[in-house]
Amino acid sequence: MLADSLKTLLATNFAYYIKAHGFHWNVEGPDFGELHDFFQNIYEDAYSAVDPTAEYIRALGEYTPGSMERFLELSVIPGQTKIPRARLMIEELLANSYTMVDVLNTCFADATQENKQDIANFIAERLSQQNKYMWQLRSFLKDQRA
Ligand SMILES: [Fe+2]
Numbered sequence: 001m002l003a004d005s006l007k008t009l010l011a012t013n014f015a016y017y018i019k020a021h022g023f024h025w026n027v028e029g030p031d032f033g034e035l036h037d038f039f040q041n042i043y044e045d046a047y048s049a050v051d052p053t054a055e056y057i058r059a060l061g062e063y064t065p066g067s068m069e070r071f072l073e074l075s076v077i078p079g080q081t082k083i084p085r086a087r088l089m090i091e092e093l094l095a096n097s098y099t100m101v102d103v104l105n106t107c108f109a110d111a112t113q114e115n116k117q118d119i120a121n122f123i124a125e126r127l128s129q130q131n132k133y134m135w136q137l138r139s140f141l142k143d144q145r146a
Contacts, residue, residue, distance in 0.1 A: 002110040002119065003062040005103070010053045011065060011074035012103050016096055017046035019080050023093070029086040038136065042093065045129055056119050076103060087141070094137040100130050 024039035054064040065074060072079075077096045084092060104127050111120035 002107070002114045002116060003057055003060045005107045005110045006053055006057045006060070006119075007062075007065055008074055008076060009103050009107050010050065010057065011071040012076050012100065013046055013049055013053060014071050015075040015077050015079055016093075016100055017043050017050065019077075019096065020046060020093060022080065023089045026083045027086050027089060031086060035086055035089070035140075038140075039089075039093075042133055045133075049126055052122060056122065060116075090137050090140050094134060094141070097130055097134045097137065101127065101134075104130065 020039050020043035024036055024043055027035045027039060029035075054066075057064040065071060077099050080092065104123055108120055108123045108127070111117070111123060
């Protein structure tokens with residue numbers, strides 16, 4: 001059901017957002033400046049999806065989850081309470097991005113199934129953004145050429 005998949009997306013995207021914001025605050029190392037800015041791009045974009053996702057749930061006639069407790073129940077990516085090293089931050093966000101893509105693909109399939117093309121269109125835009133970050137995250141992880 002689309003409303004349920006959107007609730008999972010809302011909570012998972014929120015977990016992704018807060019993780020990227022935490023990494024923005026806490027990253028250290030020689031690439032600090034670049035990664036501080038890169039994580040900011042990611043968290044700002046993820047945050048921009050929170051309100052539209054919540055309001056699509058309302059438009060479908062359902063109430064939207066609005067507490068950390070519910071987000072924790074619904075999110076399919078875990079939070080991060082430690083401060084990983086920079087490379088591990090990138091690896092973790094990349095792994096979580098694959099999960100985000102799975103969640104988004106489910107939403108897209110449900111939106112199409114329920115004939116909600118406007119929501120499918122929004123989800124497609126989110127997939128496009130997510131794929132862009134995955135390419136950038138993978139590029140950060142690639143070893144330098146000799
Ligand atoms: Fe900041």
